[in-house]
Amino acid sequence: MKPPLETAQPTSEPLAALPAWHALEAHAASVRDAHMRDLFATDPDRFARLSFSLGPLLVDYSKNRLTPETLGLLMELAHARHVETARAAMFAGEAINTTENRAVMHVALRNRAARAMPVANVDVMPEVRAVRERLKDFSEKVRSGTWTGATGKPIRHIVNIGIGGSHLGPMMVAEALRDFWREDMMLAFVSNPDRAQLTDALSGLDPAATLFVVASKTFTTAETMANALAAREWLTTALGDGAVAKHFAAVSTNVAAAVQFGLNPDAVFPMWDWVGGRYSVWSAIGLPIILACGYECFDQLLAGGEAMDRHFETAPLDQNLPVILALIGIWYVNFFNMPAQAILPYDHRLRLLPFHLQQLDMESNGKSVTRDGAVVDVPTGPIIFGGGGSDSQHSFFQLLHQGPRVIPCDFIAALKGGDTASRDLLLSNAFAQTEALMMGRSGADIAAHRQFTGNRPSNTLLLDDVSPYTVGMLIALYEHKVFVQGLIWGVNSFDQWGVELGKELAKSLEPALRGDAAASTKGRDGSTVGLVNAYLKSKGKAS
Ligand code: F6P
Numbered sequence: 269m270k271p272p273l274e275t276a277q278p279t280s281e282p283l284a285a286l287p288a289w290h291a292l293e294a295h296a297a298s299v300r301d302a303h304m305r306d307l308f309a310t311d312p313d314r315f316a317r318l319s320f321s322l323g324p325l326l327v328d329y330s331k332n333r334l335t336p337e338t339l340g341l342l343m344e345l346a347h348a349r350h351v352e353t354a355r356a357a358m359f360a361g362e363a364i365n366t367t368e369n370r371a372v373m374h375v376a377l378r379n380r381a382a383r384a385m386p387v388a389n390v391d392v393m394p395e396v397r398a399v400r401e402r403l404k405d406f407s408e409k410v411r412s413g414t415w416t417g418a419t420g421k422p423i424r425h426i427v428n429i430g431i432g433g434s435h436l437g438p439m440m441v442a443e444a445l446r447d448f449w450r451e452d453m454m455l456a457f458v459s460n461p462d463r464a465q466l467t468d469a470l471s472g473l474d475p476a477a478t479l480f481v482v483a484s485k486t487f488t489t490a491e492t493m494a495n496a497l498a499a500r501e502w503l504t505t506a507l508g509d510g511a512v513a514k515h516f517a518a519v520s521t522n523v524a525a526a527v528q529f530g531l532n533p534d535a536v537f538p539m540w541d542w543v544g545g546r547y548s549v550w551s552a553i554g555l556p557i558i559l560a561c562g563y564e565c566f567d568q569l570l571a572g573g574e575a576m577d578r579h580f581e582t583a584p585l586d587q588n589l590p591v592i593l594a595l596i597g598i599w600y601v602n603f604f605n606m607p608a609q610a611i612l613p614y615d616h617r618l619r620l621l622p623f624h625l626q627q628l629d630m631e632s633n634g635k636s637v638t639r640d641g642a643v644v645d646v647p648t649g650p651i652i653f654g655g656g657g658s659d660s661q662h663s664f665f666q667l668l669h670q671g672p673r674v675i676p677c678d679f680i681a682a683l684k685g686g687d688t689a690s691r692d693l694l695l696s697n698a699f700a701q702t703e704a705l706m707m708g709r710s711g712a713d714i715a716a717h718r719q720f721t722g723n724r725p726s727n728t729l730l731l732d733d734v735s736p737y738t739v740g741m742l743i744a745l746y747e748h749k750v751f752v753q754g755l756i757w758g759v760n761s762f763d764q765w766g767v768e769l770g771k772e773l774a775k776s777l778e779p780a781l782r783g784d785a786a787a788s789t790k791g792r793d794g795s796t797v798g799l800v801n802a803y804l805k806s807k808g809k810a811s
Pocket residue numbers: 431432433434483484485486487488489492545546631764767
């Protein structure tokens with residue numbers, strides 16, 4: 269048995285007590301008023317030194333309020349928090365998700381090399397490869413029409429039913445890769461238990477040509493189960509109970525529950541408890557992507573993720589893209605008191621990226637307790653928001669440019685895609701926005717309301733194009749960035765206990781909302797009781 273790596277939980281010392289932290293505080297005070305305009309004016313090589321190319325990805329982080337000294341001090345902080353040791357512990361399959369006593373092995377899902385990936389000293393790769401083979405086989409059967417619906421019609425509509433990581437990741441990637449979809453295959457995603465979403469998704473669909481994918485790691489999530497039951501009713505009303513086995517597939521760690529739902533075991537794909545929901549797009553949760561784009565396309569997504577893994581695992585911290593971006597984020601959250609981060613894709617195909625990254629980041633690092641159970645002594649995960657850059661320019665960018673609070677931004681764009689004229693327009697806007705945020709505009713002859721302070725930081729991430737490979741790189745980049753930030757803050761980035769209380773309370777409230785005579789709101793607060801009563805009144809059931 270291999271001994272555990274030296275320290276996967278390097279959190280015993282409060283962060284704000286570290287000498288590296290104090291050094292950063294002192295440094296922040298000395299550079300707080302420096303304007304990026306001047307940093308560029310005094311250093312003609314700033315872009316060359318503060319940008320990074322990795323295959324088809326260029327990251328420009330020169331438009332940040334930092335100097336070479338800042339980066340050096342941030343690297344010292346990373347060393348003080350044992351980032352390299354913890355990184356090795358993740359790749360070694362140690363149970364770094366301490367509150368759930370689980371390994372964190374999404375990197376195994378995109379490992380395409382011969383390398384073994386152990387969890388509890390057992391190589392998981394044989395199982396991972398076997399599921400990949402099954403996904404390939406199943407998707408080829410569906411796409412070729414060998415797997416038909418109950419009446420013999422080929423499947424041409426895929427409806428994914430899931431929520432959270434079983435929805436946002438596959439939906440975002442599927443939208444990003446829309447140009448790779450088989451022309452006659454349509455894909456829809458349903459997450460909301462409001463029946464309106466399922467109704468819209470099913471409108472005009474031929475049940476005989478529709479396949480539902482029920483995606484749920486646990487197969488117990490209330491919203492997903494409610495939608496799966498409603499979908500089954502829609503299907504069986506049209507085609508009878510016997511059709512379920514031909515029109516439903518599922519992905520879950522709870523294979524038995526999926527089979528019990530009436531599914532053909534050939535269409536049930538396992539995943540593992542060492543894959544967190546928000547890190548699961550690389551698993552069989554990617555099935556809708558595979559059905560729409562083909563297995564080769566998915567394999568290229570894995571290849572892009574794998575390339576980023578190799579970089580993250582092997583590059584020294586000061587030449588390591590996820591580490592650099594993580595530390596820049598820490599710099600603003602903790603030393604400039606900037607609590608938010610905007611994600612701004614200037615590419616229609618990437619427009620859902622902010623939603624995926626919002627879950628990835630906020631569910632991972634929205635924590636107030638360290639891995640040791642102590643209350644964190646500094647702010648942690650930022651508020652992530654964003655939207656398609658072009659549309660956002662005409663809505664919330666006003667605040668980004670002139671609001672009193674500064675919000676660091678990530679601009680994401682592709683060099684190629686579509687026609688040249690639209691790319692010219694897109695990229696000129698993306699680059700101009702980063703320039704305006706940084707340079708600002710001021711002068712004695714300019715009215716106050718037309719002035720821009722500037723000095724507002726941004727990173728620009730430029731992909732060669734939006735392809736399975738580059739999308740894979742991009743997602744893995746952010747995953748590792750979030751991991752490194754969690755390490756620095758000392759939180760467990762891989763649990764999500766904060767979502768539990770609301771779920772429990774909803775479960776206990778539901779009988780009262782249904783109007784069950786035995787249900788009571790006794791002991792609940794006045795506001796909640798008032799809201800329940802308003803709902804009951806609307807149903808003609810005064811409490
Ligand atoms: O409630 C949060 C959460 O547990 C997410 O972390 C997860 O991605 C989502 O719910 C869906 O869970 P499941 O895949 O088990 O249905």
